Amino acid sequence: MCEISIIVPVYNVEKYLKKCVDSILKQTFKDFELILVDDGSPDSSGAICDQYAEKDSRVKVIHKKNGGLSDARNAGIEVAKGKYLGFIDSDDYIAEDMYELLHNNIVRENADLSICGIYHVYDGKTPENKPEKYMILNRNEATVLIFHGNQISDHAVNKLYSKKIFSKLRYPLGKYHEDSFTIVGILDQCEKVVVDTRQKYYYYHRDDSITSQAFSKKHLEYITAWERNEQKVLGRSEVIDEAAHQRVCFANFLVLDKIVNADMEKKVPETKTIVSYLKANYMFIMRNQIFTRNRKISMSLLMISLKFYKIPSMIQNKWINKKNE
Known part of the structure; x- marks a missing residue:
């Protein structure tokens, strides 16, 4: 058992994977397992995952045939042992205190979901700083703000979830915007949501990524x-x-x-x-x-x-x- 299971779907990201994994292993919060799900990568990503598992006992690797981002996340959920779950995309990276912040907030507020802010990273541009805000929300209040989209977003990755949220819920297979399809189902499992908009997640926009195509x-x-x-x-x-x-x-x-x-x-x-x-x-x-x-x-x-x-x-x-x- 561990406190947090961090799930990282991996596919064809050999150029970015080390920066992502290193940022997770350097977390100031230490009680976690890192589940790297190699989703049938044709490049050396799978081998890189295995190298990390050999070096650090917190790293677990799943090798599976390609099924897409949702399928990879779901595979990680199935084997996760943590009390809480987190998701990171393998071409992104995080501040070293992100999970400390998310965990402190979810425990202090006895919440079901903890959210932090996101930096949107583009090559050659300085990420935009946004105003800092701390909010404790009930389900309906969080739902309204997610729909508004101007203070908190539907991204899966800048959040810490109580594992019970995913007792039955899974990400939909074959969907292009899986986070948008899933967010209401997630909020419906929450009584309390804590939001700390300090930006701790670095969302890298590649030229060939979904959001840049x-x-x-x-x-x-x-x-x-x-x-x-x-x-x-x-x-x-x-x-x-x-x-x-x-x-x-x-x-x-x-x-x-x-x-x-x-x-x-x-x-x-x-x-x-x-x-x-x-x-x-x-x-x-x-x-x-x-x-x-x-x-x-x-x-x-x-x-x-x-x-x-x-x-x-x-x-x-x-x-x-x-x-x-």
């Missing part, structure tokens, strides 16, 4: 995920209903931005559906406080023409996607 049909799943989340919470409260609907609108905006920035609006049949949905929600979007002034201007331009919308969207997308994907 140009538009593909899989991005449409982002809309599907938040539509399903809206249905899950429908009727819980007016505040949650509004927050959920705002997030669905926001998902449509983000996907539309990817489409038009790739000049694929004429090649993607779903573009018309997205535009129609946003136009139908024009008044809701204009009245909602979460949407920025620039976003509302873009929405007004979309009411005229997609060609008008496309001009500010291409400019706006440079920083919106970096902050919210």
Whole structure:
């Protein structure tokens, strides 16, 4: 038994893996096991995992055939022995006191979920510092803030979970935005959530990573995920209903931005559906406080023409996607 099980899915990341694993093994919090799940990597990632296991008894390695990120996380959950679970992506890295902070908070507040802030790391750019805030939230309050997306995000990786959350819950196989599909199910298992927005997780955006890729049909799943989340919470409260609907609108905006920035609006049949949905929600979007002034201007331009919308969207997308994907 150990206090924390840290699960790291590994696939084709030989260039980044050592930085990731070293940052975990240097944690000031020591009572953990590190489960490296080699998801059928074609490069030397699997061998690197084995090398770490030989050097440090806290490191456990699972070698499996390729099944995707969700399948790898689920494999780690199955063998985890910790009281708490954490997930790290193998091309990212963490501050040496991240798990100390997350663990101290979850124990002190007797919470089910502990969250910290994220640095978004891009080559050649200094990560943005964000305001520090400490919040203790009930399930409904946390759900609203997750839907809003401007203070806490749905990322799996900057969190410490009570293991009981995953007694039945698993990540969905074959989904492109697995974190978005899973977050409401996670919050539904929580009575109390503690948020410390100090940034301890370094989320590295590779040119070939999911969050940096140009538009593909899989991005449409982002809309599907938040539509399903809206249905899950429908009727819980007016505040949650509004927050959920705002997030669905926001998902449509983000996907539309990817489409038009790739000049694929004429090649993607779903573009018309997205535009129609946003136009139908024009008044809701204009009245909602979460949407920025620039976003509302873009929405007004979309009411005229997609060609008008496309001009500010291409400019706006440079920083919106970096902050919210």
